[in-house]
Amino acid sequence: MSLNIVLSTLNAKYIHTSLALRYLKAFSERDFPGIHIAEYTIKDPAMNIVSDLYSKRPDVVGFSCYIWNIEETIVVVNMLRKIMPDLTIVLGGPEVSYDTEYWMNRLPDVDYIVMGEGEETFHHLLTELRGSRALYSVFGLAYRKDDRVILNPPRPKVPLDELPTPHRFAEDVPSLANRVVYFETSRGCPFSCQFCLSSIEVGVRYFDIERTKSDLLYLIGAGAKLIKFVDRTFNIKREYALEMFDFLIQHHQGCVFQFEITADIMRPEVLDYLREHAPPGIFRFEIGVQSTNDLTNSLVKRRQNFAKLTRTVTMVKESGKIDQHLDLIAGLPEEDYGSFRKTFNDVFALGPEELQLGFLKMLRGTGMRHDADKYGYIYMDHAPYEILGNDILPFSDLVRIKRVEDVLEKYWNAHRMDHTVHYLIEREFTSAFDFFQQFGDYWEQQGWQKIGHQLEDLFTRLRSFLQHRGTEGLDVIEGLMKLDYFLNHKYKPRKIWWDFTLDKSRQASYLRLLAEQPQQVSDRFASLRIGEKELHKHVMIEVLPFRLDHYLATGELDRSGEQLLAVYFQPDAGAKPQTFTLALEAAGA
Numbered sequence: 001m002s003l004n005i006v007l008s009t010l011n012a013k014y015i016h017t018s019l020a021l022r023y024l025k026a027f028s029e030r031d032f033p034g035i036h037i038a039e040y041t042i043k044d045p046a047m048n049i050v051s052d053l054y055s056k057r058p059d060v061v062g063f064s065c066y067i068w069n070i071e072e073t074i075v076v077v078n079m080l081r082k083i084m085p086d087l088t089i090v091l092g093g094p095e096v097s098y099d100t101e102y103w104m105n106r107l108p109d110v111d112y113i114v115m116g117e118g119e120e121t122f123h124h125l126l127t128e129l130r131g132s133r134a135l136y137s138v139f140g141l142a143y144r145k146d147d148r149v150i151l152n153p154p155r156p157k158v159p160l161d162e163l164p165t166p167h168r169f170a171e172d173v174p175s176l177a178n179r180v181v182y183f184e185t186s187r188g189c190p191f192s193c194q195f196c197l198s199s200i201e202v203g204v205r206y207f208d209i210e211r212t213k214s215d216l217l218y219l220i221g222a223g224a225k226l227i228k229f230v231d232r233t234f235n236i237k238r239e240y241a242l243e244m245f246d247f248l249i250q251h252h253q254g255c256v257f258q259f260e261i262t263a264d265i266m267r268p269e270v271l272d273y274l275r276e277h278a279p280p281g282i283f284r285f286e287i288g289v290q291s292t293n294d295l296t297n298s299l300v301k302r303r304q305n306f307a308k309l310t311r312t313v314t315m316v317k318e319s320g321k322i323d324q325h326l327d328l329i330a331g332l333p334e335e336d337y338g339s340f341r342k343t344f345n346d347v348f349a350l351g352p353e354e355l356q357l358g359f360l361k362m363l364r365g366t367g368m369r370h371d372a373d374k375y376g377y378i379y380m381d382h383a384p385y386e387i388l389g390n391d392i393l394p395f396s397d398l399v400r401i402k403r404v405e406d407v408l409e410k411y412w413n414a415h416r417m418d419h420t421v422h423y424l425i426e427r428e429f430t431s432a433f434d435f436f437q438q439f440g441d442y443w444e445q446q447g448w449q450k451i452g453h454q455l456e457d458l459f460t461r462l463r464s465f466l467q468h469r470g471t472e473g474l475d476v477i478e479g480l481m482k483l484d485y486f487l488n489h490k491y492k493p494r495k496i497w498w499d500f501t502l503d504k505s506r507q508a509s510y511l512r513l514l515a516e517q518p519q520q521v522s523d524r525f526a527s528l529r530i531g532e533k534e535l536h537k538h539v540m541i542e543v544l545p546f547r548l549d550h551y552l553a554t555g556e557l558d559r560s561g562e563q564l565l566a567v568y569f570q571p572d573a574g575a576k577p578q579t580f581t582l583a584l585e586a587a588g589a
Contacts, residue, residue, distance in 0.1 A: 003130055006056050008038045009064040009093075010049070010072050016041075019182040019230065020064045020093065020118070022166030027119040032126055037171075042072045050079045058087065060129065062114075062122065065093040067361065067383040074107060081109035088129065092118045094197055095383065098365030100142045104149040113142040115151070117187075120158050160187065160207045167215045177223040182230050185212050185244065189232035191262075192301040193290075194367030195329065195360060198232045199301075209240070213247055219255075226256050234259040238267050245270070249277055258284040264308035271312060275319040285316060288327045291335055292346040299333040300368065306346070313350045326352040330401045331360035333375045336392040340401065341433045348432040354413045357405040359398065360387045403440025404433065406449065411439070416458060417484040419552075420477060426555075428471055439465050456497035459485055476557065479544040483565065486577060492538055492569040501543055510564060511535045514582075521566065525580045528568065540567045549581040 005028075007021040018039055025035045036056060040049045053061060053076075061080065063073050077089055092114035096103045100113050114121045121140035128134055135143045140155035167183070186206045189198035219227060235241040248257055263285075274283070289309065291297055297304050316322050326347055330340050348355060362369040362377065362385040372379065376391035389395040411421055421435070429435040442465045443449060453461070459481055466474060482498065502510070515532035518525050530539070542565050547558040564582040 003032060003059045003126065004057060005032055005035045005060045005062070005126065006038050006053060006058040007035060007062050007064070008040070008053065010040050010042045010044070010069040010076070012042060012068050014041050015179050017172075017179050017182060018064055019166060019184065022169065022172075023119050023163060024062065024092075024122050025169070026164040026166045028123045028126060031123065037169075042069050046072070046075045046079060049076050050083070053080060054083060060088040060090065060126070062090040062092060065091050065095040067095055067363065067385065070095045070383045077107065077109050088112070090114060090122070090125065092122065095364070098197075098363075100151060101149050104142055104144065111143070115140050115142060116154055117157065119163055121155050157205070160205050161211070163207075165211065165215050167219055173222050176219065177225050181219055181224045181227045183216070183219075183227050184230045185209075185234070185240075186231045186236075190236055191233070191303070194300040194302075194371070195290075195332070195363070197363055197365060199367070200365055204233075204236060206240070209243065212244075216248070217251060220251060220253050224255055226258070228258045229260070232260060233262045233265075235261045235266055235270065238270060242270055242273060245274060245278070245283075248282070249279065252279070252282045254282075256282055256284065258286060260286045260288070263287045263289075263312040264305040266312040268315075271315045271319075274322065275315065278319070278321045280321045281323075283322045284325060285322055286325045286327065287313065287352075289343075289347050290327060290329045291332050291340075292343045293332075293335050293339050296332045296335045296339070310350060313352070317351055323353040325354040325356060326350065327356045327358060329358050329360050331387045331390065331393055331398065333390075334392065337397040337400070340393075341431070341437075344404070344433040345431045353415075355408060356413075357401070357408055359401075361385045362387065400437065400441070403444055404436045405440075407436045407440040407443060410453075410458060411436075411462070416455070416488055417462070417481065419480045420462070420484050423477060423480055424466075427473075428466075428477075438469070442468060455488060456485075456495070459497045475545045476559070479542075479546060479548065479565075482542055482544070483548065483567075483579065486540055486565075486567040486579070489569065489577065490574060492540060502541070507541065510541055511539065514539070514541075514566060521580045521582045525566075525568075528578075530568065538569050538571060540569070541565065543584070547581075547583065 007024055009018045009021060011018060018037075021037050021039070025037060029035050036058075038053060038056065040052075063077065065073055073091075077091075080087055080089065089110050090112045091103070091107075091110050096113050097115045100115055103113060104110065112125060114125065118140075121138060124138045125135075125141055128138055135141065135145075136150070136152065139153050141152045143150050143152075167181075184207070186204050188201045188204040189196070190204055192199045216227070234244075287309070289304075289306075290302065292306050313324060313326070316324055328340075328343060328347060335343065344355075344357070360368070362372055362379045364385070369385075376389075377387055378389050379385050379387045387398070389398060411417055425432045425435050429438070439462070443461070446461070446464075448461060462481070463474075463478065466477060471477065478498065482496075485497065486493070512532060514521065514525075515530070515535055518528075518530070544563050544565050545559065547561060547563050548565060549563065550556060550558045562584045564584055566580045566582065568578045568580070570576075570578070
């Protein structure tokens with residue numbers, strides 16, 4: 001009996017790809033040829049997903065389930081069961097691998113659940129479905145018998161070198177350049193953080209390094225632009241990490257690689273090697289800090305040396321070659337609002353390119369969920385199981401921190417106003433957290449969370465907030481905001497968010513000055529040889545009430561004279577704008 005098998009999942013975004021489905025297909029396709037992968041997103045209407053799956057006329061559909069897609073997947077499963085009563089529906093993935101009996105009872109439309117690593121179990125299940133249906137023999141499987149839920153014993157871990165590569169499917173090649181390619185060189189985690197599912201799996205297993213290199217060369221050669229390693233701690237073995245970093249440096253061809261690293265165990269010799277040899281921009285590091293509160297870290301069994309972490313993050317930042325994405329979790333045990341404020345400021349001071357502020361989730365199977373009552377946690381009944389408060393962090397404080405997260409994403413992680421935000425945090429607010437908190441509170445008071453925004457709205461809303469709080473020196477801050485606005489554009493912007501200070505005659509005279517005496521600006525500007533006609537077409541100018549060049553060079557504010565800011569938007573597509581300044585009194589203007 002042949003089976004028409006479809007493997008499916010609902011990704012969080014279109015650019016994501018499911019590594020799990022590709023492992024399942026690779027492992028089973030020799031004995032079950034023609035397995036089809038059908039990926040959707042959680043934003044796709046359920047009717048569209050069901051219609052597409054129905055059109056494939058499957059005998060078996062397997063869904064990969066996670067906290068971000070389980071509820072949407074359930075809707076699809078229920079609809080499929082109604083229109084295809086004979087369809088065999090299988091679930092797998094981390095969300096259903098724990099509390100599996102709960103899921104079997106909650107979801108009567110599901111026939112089977114694969115628990116844990118699924119490659120061997122799913123293949124064995126397909127074999128039994130096609131043959132004698134001896135389901136009791138399929139270790140790692142949950143099924144029903146006489147209205148009872150049966151949970152078979154867990155399956156021993158398959159040696160990783162027995163897993164066929166999931167990266168060589170011809171149908172994936174056309175989209176490699178436009179999707180995130182997920183890649184693992186190992187499975188498991190050496191740490192025991194109680195909020196993380198990885199803490200449940202004991203030990204770390206590695207794929208053969210030569211196979212790993214071969215797969216990477218294939219993906220790079222086939223056009224992959226972003227490869228995200230899903231290893232829980234990529235740098236756990238120094239020699240392995242060094243060899244892989246060196247290999248990727250030699251063969252990257254412009255591809256970008258993102259890793260999860262544990263910063264406080266990063267050896268200085270690895271950092272020195274990266275500083276000396278890594279090309280700028282090809283590596284990104286994701287570092288989970290979560291909290292700088294020692295008691296909190298000890299309660300969740302998280303070993304972390306913040307001094308060593310700081311050293312690593314600082315060395316990486318000073319190299320100027322690797323972007324860093326640092327993660328925080330609000331709501332961990334014994335971390336109240338004040339403690340989290342300190343954690344946030346400790347980590348923001350490290351200057352990461354991105355600071356991800358997340359909220360504790362009580363994942364099924366974790367120690368944190370088991371100990372929830374100990375700390376008075378309340379949390380959502382359904383995925384993503386996010387906390388709603390605990391004994392020392394009430395819901396009202398969580399809501400306020402949510403506002404910090406919203407503004408942080410828009411004004412820091414998006415890097416739309418780096419000069420402005422740096423200035424405000426250093427000179428106008430007690431700390432980074434206080435800036436984002438006060439602005440977030442104001443944002444909500446204005447009802448802006450209910451409406452969208454364009455780029456210029458972000459600038460006018462910040463100005464409104466600063467005016468509301470009576471911020472002094474607003475003319476200087478607006479000058480930096482104007483600079484940031486210009487730097488957000490690759491082409492000369494068609495509109496600005498402020499009232500232009502120059503009338504047409506003054507504007508024309510300044511542009512004539514730039515055309516006739518470019519050396520007064522700088523040799524670099526003169527070397528561009530921009531004629532007056534081109535200046536009108538490709539240059540924006542504005543007068544600032546302080547010496548911008550001195551501030552950018554030293555961080556000191558000099559208001560002794562006005563300066564002309566000239567921004568040249570190069571006609572070449574994609575080129576970054578170039579900025580120039582000219583002291584007006586020096587030019588006799």
